Amino acid sequence: MDSPIYTVLLCRPSSNAPFHLQPIISPLLYLVQYAGTTPLSTLTPLPDPSQLPDSILNYRVQLNTQGVLSKQELSAIKQFRRAADYIAAAMIFLKDNALVERDITADDIKPRLLGHWGTCPGLVIVYAHINRLVRMTGIDALYVVGPGHGAPGILSCLWLEGSLANFYPKYSRDKEGLTALVKSFSSPGGFPSHVNAETPGSIHEGGELGYALSVSFGAVMDKPDLVCVCVVGDGEAETGPTATAWHGYKYIDPAESGAVLPIVHVNGFKISERTIYGTMDDKEITALFTGYGYQARIVEDLDNIDEDLAASMEWALGEIKKIQTAARSGKPIVKPRWPVLILRTPKGWSGPKELHGEYIEGSFRAHQVPLPEAKTDANERRMLQEWLTSYGPKELFSESGVPNDAILSLIPEQESKRLGMREEAYKAYTPLDVPDWRTFAVDKGTDQSCMKITGELLDAVVQQNPSSFRIFSPDELVSNKLDAVLRHSGRNFQWDIASRANGGRVIEILSEHTCQGMLQGYTLTGRTGLFPSYEAFLGIVHTMMVQYAKFVKTAHEVPWRQPMGSLNYVETSTWARQEHNGFSHQNPSFIGAVLNLKPASARVYLPPDANCFLSTMAHCLRAKNYVNLMVGSKQPTPVWLSPEEADKHCIAGASVWKFASTDEGMAPDVVLVGIGVEMTFEVIAAAALLRKTIPALRVRVVNVTDLMILGPFGSHPHALSDEDFDSLFTRDKPIVFNYHGYPVELKGLLFGRPNLSRMGIHGYMEEGTTTSPFMMMLMNETSRYHIAAEAVRSAALLNPRVEIDAHKTISTILHLAQKDKEYIHAHGADPAGTFDRPTFD
Known part of the structure; x- marks a missing residue:
């Protein structure tokens, strides 16, 4: 054409x-x-x-907003907003005189003014209109708040609806409860300035920005009746994770899942600069979202903002229902265009207009505390008095502090429908039906891929849990050899004809941030997920994982939050077998990120073979409240243990491997410890080499699969007692660790154990390139030769029979290493037999 x-x-x-x-x-x-x-x-x-x-x-949705609200509804919404805005502002400033029943004095004002006012009015107006929709339609809704430090706006609404009092009786819906809330906010023992696990109805930690939207998409998966209203701040919208998360609806099958209604809150400013979205005109912003695949509706009529927003939210809900109804009737709309609202309001709307000749409302100065010297400056204190009384608190609250009937009329009558009492947010966990992993176990003595065999288990998990388990993978599922799950489930990519409407359990998008956010939303609303990834790139979500762990840690301390499933990572395509992709793909640092978490949450497992990985995976999928990291190889490697042996080994977390030890490990001169698949292979190869090269040296081989057992007793729930540690590693013999991660991580973990000077640690030394697998071991001094040489050097201090030949033996061993290096450089491949199973004849 x-x-x-x-x-x-x-x-x-x-x-x-x-x-x-x-x-x-x-x-x-x-x-x-x-x-x-x-x-x-x-x-x-x-x-x-x-x-x-x-x-x-402009591609703008045009609506008739006239007559959308009755006079009673309009009055109720306006009064709800005034009351919530009043409480939010009072929380930032006041420690007493919560209802401003007298002139505000310096003693009424907190010694430290913490909190962010600028975003609160926008969050409040959305909250009010969600309430109206819930009352009008009975929908199940969650409210996810993206803007950072918006807690005052949310807490004020939670107090008005009675949710705070439900979970915290001291914040009763009266004068006493309001005074307690206002006084304690951002004070020791009170709520922080951002939404967190202490906030009823929350499933998102409001610290680091960028993840609210992906969390929302994860939350609605497999919950067909749920609508997640997600406010994305225009500052947050500048982040890369948010930019990718706009594609999240393309992974939502409207036949099986709920919907996300994104509302971009454009108030124009960050801490001290304009936002990108705030500088975009209507044509630009609608073109952007049309390109993303949405129908955009701009809400900006400040004179009739409630009518405008009410009509827009009704329209959005109607569009969602059209898409869902079509899909659930068997006639899905091809590439449906979901609604998005652009809410334009001034920064710090309804707050002080100007101070010292500079604008506050509608500028960056409204972002945090608009009147920062209110405690010491009489003029600012007068302005605060005028600001708070402008909301008319005497009209909104009775003398006893109870909200008036108009405000209460907006709150859903059914408590379980209130945003702060949604069970999805705090007690929705459904344990997985995990099959017996032994069904998938493989024979001892064979060579198997940990990932390939684990994929068989995951396939069964998918079949037995069709609506409570998903895998979130950044385009690496097949590469990581977990593709057995695709045997009975497809990918859930709705913009692909091949996978559309097939109910796939796999979400595959080349954005680790989006995978992480969806996994968090899915987990925090009661389900269980898995995040498999190339090892080197899990670090992309390091801070997201930490933010989530903080949420879990706090949730564990909140008595009304019930347990949730664990966040499960599979780290494979590890540095030890990324020699073909080169240095950029060699990075085990995510292990250290998990080690730094609160011990109650952190679990790191390095199963040495396929049977141990099966056992570990089954355990992690059943576990609650943890961040589980499982590290394993996707390449075929020896199966060292039978299913029965693997079960006992994983329960113990570590054990002596008698078959590779001298006299089954009795009275050793040195202990060799393997932690990780390839590291364990090299330890066993070192033990075999030592038996042939210097028979006088007595070796005990230990494998550690649960990394957390190594810390000093009391440092972690899994940490071995000193007596158990000594029984494994001896009381005073040298220990040579061959560890998959960075040596400094293991040093930090072991710190506090007695007699650290006897411990030598080998691990990844940040050496790599495009080379051969064994050359990676040689470059990082994790090879059998380096382990064997250190074993001789250490044992020589204790065993005269070893000492007499130590220098000659070490020289011979290191000469073998050099010869292998020369061979690899000459031939571009490892010497034949390098990875044959070691023998001990």
Whole structure:
């Protein structure tokens, strides 16, 4: 076709155009997804797009907002907003005189003014209108708050609806409870300035920005009746994770899952700078979201903001229902365009207008505390008095501090429908039905891929848990050899004809941030997920994982929050077998990130073979409240233990491997410890080499699968007692660790154990390139030769028979290492037999 491309994209149906062409914005404008089945001859070209009026090119949804709200509804919403804004502002400033029943004095004001006012009015207005929708339609809704430090706006609404009193009786819905809330906010023992696990209804830690939207998409998966209203601040919208998360709806099957209603709160400013979204005009911002695949509706009529927002939210809910109804009736809309609202309000709306000749409302100065010297400056204190009384608290609250009837009329009557009491947010955990892993165990003495065998277990988990288990993978599932799960489940990518509407359990998107956010939302609303990844790139979500762990730690301390499933990571394609992809793919640092977490939450496992990995995976999928990291190889490696032996080994966390030890490990001169698949292989190879090279040296081989047992007793729930540690590693013999991660991590973990000077640690030394697998061991001094040489050097101090030949033996061993290096450089491959199973004949 020779016509310009816009004749395909911008077209008006002729009289015989197919009925399925869906109107998007205006009766004059259609966006056609041309799949080659509709003759283009049925479409009449529009004029050149430059000649179209702006009202069409804007792709803006136009609604009639008149008469949407009754007078009673409008009055109730306005009063709810005034009351919540008043409480939010009072929380930031006051420690007494919560209802401003007298002039505010310096003693009424907190010694430290903490909190962020600027975003609160926007969060409050959305909260009020969600309440109206819940009362009107009975929908199940969660409210996810993206803007940082918006807690005052949310807590004030929670107090008004009675949710705070439900979980915290001291914050009763009266004068005494309000005074307690106002006084304690951002004070020791009170709520922090951002939403966290202590906040009823929350499933998102409001510290680091960028993740609210992906968390929301994860929350609605497999919950078909749930609508998650997610406010994305225009500062947060500048982050990379948010930019990718806009594609999240493309992984939501409307037949099986709920919906996210994103609301971009554009108030124009960050801490001290304009936001990108705040500088975009309506045409730019609607073009952006049209490109993302949304229908955009801009809410900005400040004179009629409640009518505007009410109509917009009704429209959005209607569009969601259309998409869901079509999908659930077996006639899904191809590439449906979900709604998004752009809410434009001034920064710090309804607060002080100006101070010292500079604007506050509508500027960055409203971001945090608009009147920072209110305690010491009489003029600012007077302004605070005028600001708070402008809301008319005497009209909003009775003398006993109870909200008036109009405010209470907006709150859902059914408590379980209130945003702060949604069970999805605090007691929805459904344990997985995990099959017996022994069913998938493999024979001892064979070579198997940990990942390939574990994929078989995961396939069964998927089948037995069709609506409570998902895998979130950054485009590496097949590469990581977990693709057995695709045998009975597809990928849930809704914009792909092959996988659309198939109920796939795998979410595969090349954004670790989005995978992490979805996993968090899915887990915190009662389900269980798995995040498999190339080892080197899990670090991308390091801080996200830490933020989540902080949420879990705090949730564990909140008595009304019930247990939740664990966050489960599989770290594979490890540095030890990433020699083909090069230095950029060699990075085990995520282990250290988990080690730094609160011990109650952190679990790190390095199963040495396929049977141990099966046992570990089954355990982690059943566990609650942890961050579980499982590290294993995807390449075939020896199966050292039978299922029965693997079970006992994993329960213990570590054990002596008698088959590789001298005299089954009795009275050793040195203890060799393998931690990790390849590291353990090299330890066993070192033990075999030593038996042949210097028979006088007595070796005990130990494998550690649960890394946390090594810390000093009391430092972690799994840490061995001193007596148990000595029984494994001896009381005073040298120990040579061969560890998968960075040596400094293991040194930190072991610190506090007695007699550290006897311990030598080998691990990844940040040496790598595109080379051979064994050369990676040689470069990082984790090879059998380096372990064996240190074993001789250490044992020589205790065993005269070893000492007499130590220098000669070490020289011989290191000469073998050098010869292997030369061979690899000459031939581009490892010497034949390098990875054959060691023998001890």
